[in-house]
Amino acid sequence: MFKHDKKLLHDVKVDGPNPNYAALLQEQLGGPQGELKAALQYLSQSLRIKDPEIKDLFLDVAAEEMSHFEMVAETVNLLNGHVLDAANATVGSVEAHVLTGLTPMLANASGYLWTAAYVNETGDLAADILSDIAAEQRAKVVYEYLYRQISDKGVRETIDFLLNREEAHNAMFREAFNRIQDTGSQKDYGATVDSRIYFDLSHPGGQSFDPGHAHAPSFNPPS
Amino acid sequence: MFKHDKKLLHDVKVDGPNPNYAALLQEQLGGPQGELKAALQYLSQSLRIKDPEIKDLFLDVAAEEMSHFEMVAETVNLLNGHVLDAANATVGSVEAHVLTGLTPMLANASGYLWTAAYVNETGDLAADILSDIAAEQRAKVVYEYLYRQISDKGVRETIDFLLNREEAHNAMFREAFNRIQDTGSQKDYGATVDSRIYFDLSHPGGQSFDPGHAHAPSFNPPS
Amino acid sequence: MFKHDKKLLHDVKVDGPNPNYAALLQEQLGGPQGELKAALQYLSQSLRIKDPEIKDLFLDVAAEEMSHFEMVAETVNLLNGHVLDAANATVGSVEAHVLTGLTPMLANASGYLWTAAYVNETGDLAADILSDIAAEQRAKVVYEYLYRQISDKGVRETIDFLLNREEAHNAMFREAFNRIQDTGSQKDYGATVDSRIYFDLSHPGGQSFDPGHAHAPSFNPPS
Amino acid sequence: MFKHDKKLLHDVKVDGPNPNYAALLQEQLGGPQGELKAALQYLSQSLRIKDPEIKDLFLDVAAEEMSHFEMVAETVNLLNGHVLDAANATVGSVEAHVLTGLTPMLANASGYLWTAAYVNETGDLAADILSDIAAEQRAKVVYEYLYRQISDKGVRETIDFLLNREEAHNAMFREAFNRIQDTGSQKDYGATVDSRIYFDLSHPGGQSFDPGHAHAPSFNPPS
Amino acid sequence: MFKHDKKLLHDVKVDGPNPNYAALLQEQLGGPQGELKAALQYLSQSLRIKDPEIKDLFLDVAAEEMSHFEMVAETVNLLNGHVLDAANATVGSVEAHVLTGLTPMLANASGYLWTAAYVNETGDLAADILSDIAAEQRAKVVYEYLYRQISDKGVRETIDFLLNREEAHNAMFREAFNRIQDTGSQKDYGATVDSRIYFDLSHPGGQSFDPGHAHAPSFNPPS
């Protein structure tokens, strides 16, 4: 069951309206590395997890990502301001000015609608956690790109918080991965000699990466 | 520049036509964990890589995935046989019988058309390699699912080969990750206290995962 | 902020596994009239609502729809059972058997991935509530179709509950509409004579519907 | 059978070319609340309607929406002018300048291609008419947004006409709804006590909307 | 302006209900080579054509394709029959039984929703007519595939009629192409030596096709 608390997970504010930056920030609402994708990926994956602690982790993070979604949405809302002015919406999607009456939208910065094609779920916990570690890293990269391109202090604080949270999730998913790293698709299923070949198909450029080790990936324990 | 050799990377054969299994195997042609996605993800990511060895790796693997695409396509082709018979195509997509004249198609097992929404690229090498490690793991899982559901020996041999190759790529991407793990989005960008909080938002279920360590992920060196 | 309670809003159970029906029920997870669409439509629309009571209503219902999503997902999960058996998945999408390892998925009964194109939001409260009344009615119709085609008692109980809840939401949205019916796009904006013409463009068949009344729609008060 | 008359339903003109506004107006050609969606929704729904008068209404309106589509397309055409100049196409989609040679396109203002995901049809007349009332209201809202952002007199006249026509359709659909309001999904199917509960899931904020009345919605008779 | 006549362009009938074949026939309603695509492609392209006779041709054919759409839809309708029975809908999309209440839908045989990505328009008449000749040929091929797989006499008559009409359109578009073949993109724009090279990139297999002639394509005059 989901419950909602009208208090945001973390307050947001903006120095002032900035419709063009609102369009950019949409990327993290409705883009492939955004909060909606994260929330729905973890929620979907959680549905079949048996380990209660890991299931709890996925649901904690899914609920937090939904809460991030709210924070980003509210920031976009504030940046959109109160004036429909498509003529000056010269960067990215213009939908806020013609379709949604300045309401945030489930689309990326260029107006591409959110699609479940962004969500990866396999029913294999190891593969799913690796997907999530990668997803958090990508989300962090996008927030870094967005951070660099805004001077509004309120927005910067919010992005800084969210970026740190992706880092936290990343650490937690890594810890979870270490716990289950000898299970599921990480188990040795009997790799053959084919897993130790290197096909050198792009020329020039020899072989620099050793495919000989088909060992399961793992993350260093916290030092 | 791409060159094509009419010899397949690895021969394929099938015991006999099996249109329903052909539909299933489409998943790895045109699905989110399939060969086209892999090839185009690595090719796209390679476009801005500066490290020549890693760029070479990405292009070697991209060319190999294109070659896998061909192997899967040829297998689907053989499994489709030579008779349009939609009435007996009771599993998954029916497009081979009404649209493509039994030619393999850029769609998944249920007929959903391939979309670039499956492709992740960020311009950050660490994030991209993590995406690729996860992608290879997911591809392997799907091949395992497909392997379990077919007794055709020719198909099994092909899937076994491809599965081992995903494992090989996984090992190579892990090695690449270890080489660059202190760069780009892996660098300490100044994580704040926010990265060490755990929001316990799903109840009951306490905190079992320690978010205190916002250290960069890494893969154990080959032992 | 969203919080999650591991207890479902309403318990679900099934008489036994039924993978084909699991595929059908996916329609209400990831289809256009399903629970994800409802939750995200109300949540998105709520972002700019000013009236605190109506905003609260939208958030109450959004959280409930997310909770329905969980109920449907858990039911699909149980119906999927524990055996990958694509060969006998002869109805609808086959993705559970080749892609998601029997985990429910953000797609409809035929495997079409969920898209934000299903979500309507306009920033105009009257238009949004009318959209929601229609959405609830459509959701109810789909549940009726699904109810008729299953004899599993557990599934029927769950559908019956959900169907009644759509009815409840419908009643609440109607009440909300009555409260705001002279505002926003419901206001007389100065309709011209053009709003009273009937273009009789399909022949034969005269004019039976009087376009002369461009009055605002309203719902009868509860009698 | 459809027949075409080269005379527009209503003449259109523009004061002069305005490629940026052409991009905006694309929203009502190929967007979710646009004319193509309306035409195809009503046409699709009409296919299974039995009541001859209502079927006639749907086909009259579908043909009119196709005729509106032509009017909007011709207006976009005139606004696009005769010069490919992508560098100055700074608002919304740039496809007219690189892909379509200034021809209007089945996409929204930001270039998202039209998708049948916008079309709702359920086979239940009550649900379909409610969908249509909501669709007309949303279309009206978008036209109002577009009207406010253009001073070109020709464009304003065309939008004013179209806006009034949506209002007319809205009135006709309401009248149709009143005629069938005790049928199909509007009938009492035996609502249970579950339809009278209010789940207060967003806090703070109590219950202000009474879910106790699961009565069928209806529209006030013209007064 | 579009007008509708309730008489079909050509009567349709079926020997009896056949829900699985109804799903297959959906391909020509909402698939890439179907009637909706044809109608909207020709209508879109017509919007900027200046030659009045060719514009008239495009509009004649667009209106006819809309009329074909109706014929196919009515046939799907009859084949769907009157019983929701998803359990026996074992071929292709199952949406008619869970979503649309047996109403035809804007999707292909496997349930993929129609998308404007199917529509090609360039603003260049020569390119557009070549696209249309190819589109008609593909439509014919799909109808042939569908024809072979049904013994219902009513359906066969309808497909035979439609197939002949695609042939007629093909002939008309070829005639139109011959008229304009020295204009637009057919004109010699100053091809360089690069247009006469053959890159022999797939081995083994030499060069059998002479790229030396960059002459404009043309169609033989009727003999």
Next chain:
Amino acid sequence: MFKHDKKLLHDVKVDGPNPNYAALLQEQLGGPQGELKAALQYLSQSLRIKDPEIKDLFLDVAAEEMSHFEMVAETVNLLNGHVLDAANATVGSVEAHVLTGLTPMLANASGYLWTAAYVNETGDLAADILSDIAAEQRAKVVYEYLYRQISDKGVRETIDFLLNREEAHNAMFREAFNRIQDTGSQKDYGATVDSRIYFDLSHPGGQSFDPGHAHAPSFNPPS
């Protein structure tokens, strides 16, 4: 099997960075008439071709289009430069600045993600070649539009080369078509009187195109 050569098929260079034009040029990477579509269409179609010379042609051209893809991608890369600056990315998609870190992307100029809906394949060689002739012509038109809107000499040289290559492919496909023009869907299948009717459905405007000749299309031999 695909092999990659790090040398481009033809060198590319740019006079200097030009992020807005980079966005425009994306059209030919990830748009409907772009290089990825061409490569994947010919590769897909080739899978079931039996004639060895025509199969070789398709694979030669597919490999060349993949090589063009690389050239366009490298050009976009150079035009994107090295500075994330979304605020000045006022034309088309802004994804390079927020999502991909200036890496080229599988999307068109306005950010619409590449979809396999662009790819036509029918299993009928005549229909496929006609599709390819049309595709090459459309690609040429888009390159002409792009050429006109850039003065950068390096870019112009690259576009000129690519445009000439589309012309070369066009010539080769026409020659292929002439070889197979009495086969497959080109054969007389017994056209009826229905193929010789003209439905004059758009008024005013009589019949100017003679549908009486259902002869197979053909291309004039090189003169």
